[in-house]
Amino acid sequence: xxxxxxxxxxxxxxxxxxxxxxxxxxxxxTLYIDLHLIHExxxxxxxxxxxxxxxxxxxxxxxxxxxxxSTPSTPPRPDGTYVxxxxxxxxxxxALESNCSEFGVPLYPLGHENQGIVHVTAPELGLxxxxxxxxxGDSHTSTHGAFGALAFGIGTSxxxxxxxxxxxxxxxxKTFEIRIDGALQPGxxxxxxxxSVISQIGxxxxxxxxxxxxxxxxxxxxxxxxxxVTNMSIEGxxxxxxxxxxxVTFDYLQGRDFAPQGPDFDEAVADWRSRFQPADxxxxxxxxxxxxxxxxxxxxxxxxxxxxxxxxxxxxxxxLENKSDRLSFQRALDYMRVxxxxxxxxxxxxxxxxxxxxxxxxxxxRDAAGLMDGRKVxxxxxxxxxxxxxxxxxxxxxxGLDQIFLRAGAExxxxxxxxxxxxxxxxxxxxxxxxxxxxxxxxxxxGKRGRTVLASPLxxxxxxxxxxxxxxxxxx
Amino acid sequence: xxxxxGPVMFLPIDNIDTDRIIPARFLIxxxxxxxxxxxxxxxxxxxxxxxxxxxxVAGHNFGCGSSREHAVWALADYGIEAVVSTKFADIFxxxxxxxxxxxxxxxxxxxxxxxxxLEADPASIVTIDYGALRLTCGSIDLPFTAAISxxxxxxxxxxxxxxxxxxxxxxxxxxxxxxxRKARVNTLGGR
Ligand code: SF4
Numbered sequence: 001x002x003x004x005x006x007x008x009x010x011x012x013x014x015x016x017x018x019x020x021x022x023x024x025x026x027x028x029x030t031l032y033i034d035l036h037l038i039h040e041x042x043x044x045x046x047x048x049x050x051x052x053x054x055x056x057x058x059x060x061x062x063x064x065x066x067x068x069x070s071t072p073s074t075p076p077r078p079d080g081t082y083v084x085x086x087x088x089x090x091x092x093x094x095a096l097e098s099n100c101s102e103f104g105v106p107l108y109p110l111g112h113e114n115q116g117i118v119h120v121t122a123p124e125l126g127l128x129x130x131x132x133x134x135x136x137g138d139s140h141t142s143t144h145g146a147f148g149a150l151a152f153g154i155g156t157s158x159x160x161x162x163x164x165x166x167x168x169x170x171x172x173x174k175t176f177e178i179r180i181d182g183a184l185q186p187g188x189x190x191x192x193x194x195x196s197v198i199s200q201i202g203x204x205x206x207x208x209x210x211x212x213x214x215x216x217x218x219x220x221x222x223x224x225x226x227x228x229v230t231n232m233s234i235e236g237x238x239x240x241x242x243x244x245x246x247x248v249t250f251d252y253l254q255g256r257d258f259a260p261q262g263p264d265f266d267e268a269v270a271d272w273r274s275r276f277q278p279a280d281x282x283x284x285x286x287x288x289x290x291x292x293x294x295x296x297x298x299x300x301x302x303x304x305x306x307x308x309x310x311x312x313x314x315x316x317x318x319x320l321e322n323k324s325d326r327l328s329f330q331r332a333l334d335y336m337r338v339x340x341x342x343x344x345x346x347x348x349x350x351x352x353x354x355x356x357x358x359x360x361x362x363x364x365x366r367d368a369a370g371l372m373d374g375r376k377v378x379x380x381x382x383x384x385x386x387x388x389x390x391x392x393x394x395x396x397x398x399x400g401l402d403q404i405f406l407r408a409g410a411e412x413x414x415x416x417x418x419x420x421x422x423x424x425x426x427x428x429x430x431x432x433x434x435x436x437x438x439x440x441x442x443x444x445x446x447g448k449r450g451r452t453v454l455a456s457p458l459x460x461x462x463x464x465x466x467x468x469x470x471x472x473x474x475x476x
Numbered sequence: 477x478x479x480x481x482g483p484v485m486f487l488p489i490d491n492i493d494t495d496r497i498i499p500a501r502f503l504i505x506x507x508x509x510x511x512x513x514x515x516x517x518x519x520x521x522x523x524x525x526x527x528x529x530x531x532x533v534a535g536h537n538f539g540c541g542s543s544r545e546h547a548v549w550a551l552a553d554y555g556i557e558a559v560v561s562t563k564f565a566d567i568f569x570x571x572x573x574x575x576x577x578x579x580x581x582x583x584x585x586x587x588x589x590x591x592x593x594l595e596a597d598p599a600s601i602v603t604i605d606y607g608a609l610r611l612t613c614g615s616i617d618l619p620f621t622a623a624i625s626x627x628x629x630x631x632x633x634x635x636x637x638x639x640x641x642x643x644x645x646x647x648x649x650x651x652x653x654x655x656x657r658k659a660r661v662n663t664l665g666g667r
Contacts (some may be wrong), residue, residue, distance in 0.1 A: 018646065018653045030646055032653055042544065044506035049634050061664045070504055088504040095506045106664045127664070139543040139567060155545035155571035157636030165643040167650055173566075203491060204537045207566055237540065239566050258664065303491050303540070322584075324535055324591060328490035421500040421542075442495040442541060 007281035008242050009175050009210050012150040016133045018167055028169035034132040036063045036162050037118045038105070040070060040096040041423075042137030046159035047099040058166045060104035064127060067093055067110050068117045070423050073386050073413035082110050085425055103163075116389020116415045119143040119357035123227065124391055126256025130245035130272045135162060140357050140439065141240075142233040146226035147253075148245035148276055150210070153234065174284035176209035176238065180217040182291035187473040189367065190225035191359055191437065191456035193217065193289075194232040195297035199307035201287060206238025212283065213243050217291035223252040224363045231358045232439050235304040245276050296472055299441045299454040300344055301332040306441075310459065310471045316340035335443055336451050344453070344469045349435050351428050352383040352410075352464040353446070356420035356438035359457050360388030362395050364437065368461040369401040371475065372408045378467030383410035384426065386418040410464065422447045435463040480558055480578075481603040485529040488591045492534050493541035494568065498550040500542075508635070511546055512553030530557045531602050533594060536584070537561065539568025545635070548575045558604055560611070560620075562587050573626045574636040580604060582611065586618040 006014075018030040043065070050057060057063065070089040076082050084090045093110065100107040108114040114121060119140050122128050128144045134151035135141060137159045144151035154168065161168045178197060211233045218226065226243050233241030250269050253259040260268040295309035308315070317329035317340060333340060338347070354360070354368050365387060377383045385405045387393040393415050396402060402412045419426040420438040427447030428434045434452050437460050441452035453469065462472035498511060505511070532551070538561035539547065548571045551559070558578040572579050582590065593613050594600055602613045604620070611620050634640065643650075 015657075018649050030643065030649070032650070032657070041503050045508050045545075048506075049640075052634070064664055069500075086504060092504055092506060137543060137545075139541065153543035153567055155543055155548075155567060155574065155636075157545060157571070157574050157634070157639075160634075161636060161640055161643055164640060165647070165650060166654070167643055167646070169639050169642065203540055204563055204565070207537075207563060234541075237565065303493070322588075324488060324490060324588065327488070328535055331489065421495075423500040423503065440493075440495065440541060442493045444499055445495050448499070 005281050007175050007279040007283060008148060008212060008244055008276060009150065010281055011275065012131055012133065013172060015131065016150070022172070026171065028171050030167050031133060031170045032167050033135050033162050034062060035122070035127060035134045037122055037134065037136035037138075037141065038063060038065045038159065039068050039118050039136075039138065040092045042156050043159055044092065044095045044099065045156050046137070046163055047103065049157070049160040050103070050163050055164050057103040057105065057163045061106070062166065063105045063163075064122060065096060065100050065105050065107040066115050066118050066121050067096060067108075069417045069421065071110050071414075071416040072424055073416055073418045073426055075414060076111060080111060089424065113390050116391065117357045117360065117417055119231065120360060120388030120392065123147065123223070124256070124389060126253055126259035129253065129259065129268070130249060130276055135168065139234045139239070140231055142238070143227050143231040143357055145230040145233065145240050145242045146223060147249055148243060150240055150242065152239040173239070174209045176206055176211050177283040177286040178211050178213050179215040179286060179288040180213065180291050181215040181288070182217055182293075183220065184217060184291050184294065187296055187458060187476055188294050189456040189458055190221060190228040192294055192297045193291065194229045194235075195299065195304070195307045195454060196294050197289060198232065198236045198305050199297065200289070201236055203235060203303050203305040204237045206233065206236040209238050209285065211236065211238045211241035213241060215288075218243060219246065222363065223248060224361045227361070228358055232304065235439055244278060245272055296456065296459050298344060298459065298469060299452075300336060300338050301329070302335055302441055302443050303332070304439065304441060304454060306332060307454065310469065311343065311345060313343045314338050314340050345471065347469045348433065349381055349463045349467055349469060350432040351434040352377075352381060352460050353386070353419045353434055353436040353438065354457050354460050355384065355386030355388065355418050356436070357388060357417075358439045359437035360386060360392065362392050364457040365392070365396045365401050366399075368457040369404040371458055371461040371472065372410070372465065373404050375408055375465045377409040377464045381464055381467050383464040384413060384419060385410050386413045387415045389415050419446055421445060435460050435469070478607055479603060479605045480530055481601060482528065482530050483599055484531045484533045484594065484602050485556065486533050486594045486598050488533065488535045488594070490535035491537045491540055494539060494544050494547035495541055497539070497547040498544065503544060503546055508549050509553060511550035512555070528555065530555060531604065532556050532559045533590065533602070534559060534561045536587070537563045537565065539572075540565040543567045543571075545571045545575070548572050548577055552577050560590070573623055574639065576627055578622050578624065578627065580611065581621045582618060589616055590618070
């Protein structure tokens with residue numbers, strides 16, 4: 001098929017549209033789903049829908065289940081079993097197990113070598129490949145767009161639709177190019193890139209759109225860095241974010257468990273190369289950024305768009321035109337207990353969390369460990385390091401990263417979402433301030449009345465050492 | 477579905493995210509019903525919600541964040557039938573329609589007038605006329621848009637039940653599509 005006049009998004013959408021002609025009057029198309037990822041929180045009600053109607057799951061083998069959100073991050077007992085303190089969490093985990101066995105879905109349960117945060121596990125197993133459509137009852141499904149796959153979060157009733165038909169009804173979104181050219185300066189990482197983009201376009205800019213990240217700064221990134229970027233597409237309002245697959249993508253996939261093997265792999269690469277050439281299509285919207293000018297970022301408010309370079313001063317709500325905007329902005333600053341016009345540098349930190357599907361891969365842990373090596377976590381700061389998956393944990397331990405963290409006085413924990421959403425008991429206390437490598441600084445996200453500052457693993461590690469908000473470049 | 481009228485729950489805060497609507501620790505459930513009691517559980521600023529409010533008037537950009545359909549279930553279980561804002565996040569918007577919760581979209585300048593009226597008298601009665609696509613509150617009478625045509629006509633016990641029927645009705649098309657693409661789909665089977 002010719003690529004003329006198409007974006008990567010167009011190619012994938014058209015390739016998966018089940019109805020021959022596009023739906024008329026902006027109505028929904030029927031979209032075929034190649035891979036369905038599920039976890040314990042958003043699937044039980046969907047399984048109930050199937051059961052109530054006496055239906056089967058159409059393709060259990062295009063479905064992958066793991067446990068991540070409500071799993072404990074404390075080590076197992078000597079017999080390999082886990083202490084799950086909340087009885088409701090235990091019910092939810094058990095429900096996933098019995099649902100998966102009833103409907104034949106492959107499951108990587110707690111303790112399995114492939115278990116981990118669903119968005120960390122699926123790519124590292126090689127399940128995520130260019131040109132696929134991927135859904136999950138989870139908004140950070142956008143992560144998988146780093147491979148040039150169209151991946152987005154869905155609600156639980158749609159989880160049931162995909163279970164039953166391997167398809168869903170979806171309206172064709174518009175496309176939005178986020179172009180980032182230039183080179184990142186030392187101390188500035190992929191997380192800073194995406195926080196910087198969102199701070200400039202806002203959290204609703206992407207509504208109704210799919211992002212496509214282009215430009216030399218994106219091309220220069222590793223797959224893990226690209227995943228950090230696409231992961232936070234939803235924080236910019238877009239349900240999906242795509243990156244053109246290239247040699248970096250193919251190299252990453254080679255040899256992974258579920259990637260094609262041997263001659264099949266070469267054939268697959270040839271196919272990907274020919275089908276996903278650089279697009280010559282037109283995007284509905286475009287914005288450009290210069291990576292050279294980007295700095296380490298932190299957030300100061302209660303949504304991911306309220307971010308700024310770490311040395312800046314907190315913006316003043318008085319500068320906003322609209323009254324309702326002013327009130328909401330002021331309310332966020334009050335909640336965070338920060339003052340307009342003042343810097344956050346030097347502001348005391350209670351907790352540091354390195355983890356989540358944004359920043360819990362091996363390269364993130366290396367970044368943080370590199371800075372912590374030979375240093376100590378500041379007195380009065382609690383630092384948790386939670387690898388994204390069991391595979392990441394094992395790889396990090398092989399390199400001795402766990403020892404660096406432990407020597408520094410940090411906690412080295414079991415894989416899962418943990419304090420990203422504080423569902424498993426890992427949480428901050430009311431009023432505490434946490435510097436977190438996760439993706440959401442919403443009120444109460446990490447614990448009731450807790451205050452969250454989003455940052456990169458490098459910045460988080462620097463803050464753990466100094467005990468205050470810090471510009472990591474001063475410690476490198 | 478013709479008109480909805482009554483006192484409102486008034487939360488003129490921008491970017492109300494789904495974590496605010498229902499915090500994650502209440503997602504430890506395997507059921508749909510019963511989430512209403514956790515709705516806005518951690519809301520620290522107290523809303524002046526009238527007990528029997530069926531309409532929620534919010535600030536700009538409602539429902540961003542997590543894809544949890546639980547947020548819609550909680551609103552519906554609490555008794556909310558329509559949410560008024562200037563913009564809705566995509567996943568929330570779609571989830572709402574599937575559960576017969578109406579996202580009512582008004583223009584920013586109209587929103588400002590409505591908020592001012594409700595600030596002056598939070599007990600004001602708001603009427604949403606779905607036929608005329610007008611929202612009234614005292615002397616204010618403004619237009620709105622809502623994807624009403626996408627809301628199913630039948631009361632279905634299954635959220636998204638009608639869409640499921642449409643998809644099941646396309647099984648031949650889906651079979652054909654699958655047969656044509658089979659070679660390219662990688663599965664978890666056999667390994
Ligand atoms: S790590 Fe956080 S954002 Fe990612 S899937 Fe888990 S809870 Fe969601």
